Amino acid sequence: MNRRNFLRSSTTALGGSALLTPAFSAQAAARPRLRVGLIGTGMRGQVLLKELLRRDDVDVVALCDIEPIMLGRALAMAEKFQRPKPQTFGESGDKLAYLQLLAKKDLDAVIIATPWELHAAMSIDAMNAKVAVGCEVVAGVSLQDHWDVLRTQQRTGTPYMLLENVCYRRDVMAVLQMVRAQMFGELVHLQGGYQHDLRAVKFNSGEPAKPYGGGVEFGDKGWSEARWRTQHAVERNGELYPSHGIGPCAMYANIHRGNRFTHINAFASKARGLHDYVANKSGKPEHPSAKVKFKLGDIITTTLACENGETILLQHDTSLPRPYSLGFRVQGTNGLWMDVNHSVHFEGISKPHQWEDFQAYQDKFEHPLWKKHAATAAEAGHGGMDWFVINAFIEALKADAPMPIDVYDAVAWSAITPLSEQSIAEGFKTLPFPDFTEGQWKTRKPIFAFGDSY
Known part of the structure; x- marks a missing residue:
């Protein structure tokens, strides 16, 4: 079969996206409008705030931050969008001011966009207050954090979603369509990561x-x-930052929906990049930052084994000079996709031992969500992904439906961090991966709620 005929016939294999249809319907919305608060109005919080302010089904009623400058910028954004002034908390520097926000009456949900080490405690307090949580990555720092977040969600029943925007990246979702249409055959190996020069993020004036x-x-x-x-x-x-890479890989491998992680190990390279950056930029060997001993290896390589036999490789690479790339690779018995060279290869379709450009496949397998909302998402951050992840959270809440990226996904993806730390500390030891679903992965369906609605 030649490539043109193959692409023409591939729609049949998708079955009208039936494989992606959620087991619930969002058509009969339980709540047409939501009252939302935001904890953390820094650079990331402001990006998410913009997406909330753009919506006509959300009222941003409260903001919390202990940095008055950032709080002021967030208020200016609300004014620019001609929205009522939200109530503010934290101006005094009180680190527990967010508890006052959570105590507000009729607060439907809260977005948490604070430093990583605060996410677990704030999420737990919100769920105990019966306020739905949209939490920025990561879910927690220690392994116990993740169990505590999970147990709180199970006990309270409060909705919780990890706001992992890369799951909504345009090519990532097209590849999800291709995986479900069995384009790659049986999956064998997956790769992803966070490969991003963050030296100018980790240091400033x-x-x-x-x-x-x-x-x-x-x-x-x-x-x-x-x-x-x-x-x-x-x-x-x-x-330290696994979810950008593992999120899409977990979707492809149906983790927690008929599959699970079983083992993990991790390796760390030597640490040189941050020290050299400081020394070169400052030109002062005596600068205090140049005397710091950084523990984080420049390249962290983590491998996961899955119940159904797949392997997943993640790489964390943020301290050395490099262009941005998440390094995705989806490989099966029929072929593979790699995002670094924007290419695919399929046996019997591609020329032997040659790559094909991915664009024609992306166009053909465009996810229904991108077909429907591309124009709306165009103004959003990260190439539209931020609009999609906020939209998914809001629409699921309105419909009283399961979260697209739920608490089981959140804690498993994020727990890769403390488990990788343990593996490295114990001489790169292979460790068993906790089953946070406690056996439910065997019967949960492979929907990820990425249907046509949101």
């Missing part, structure tokens, strides 16, 4: 007007993410 680059300060002398994120590289050695 400490000036609020310049959150990225311009200096080598971090911690109390830094600003924005440099104030908190860099310290993780000082104290920890592991796969």
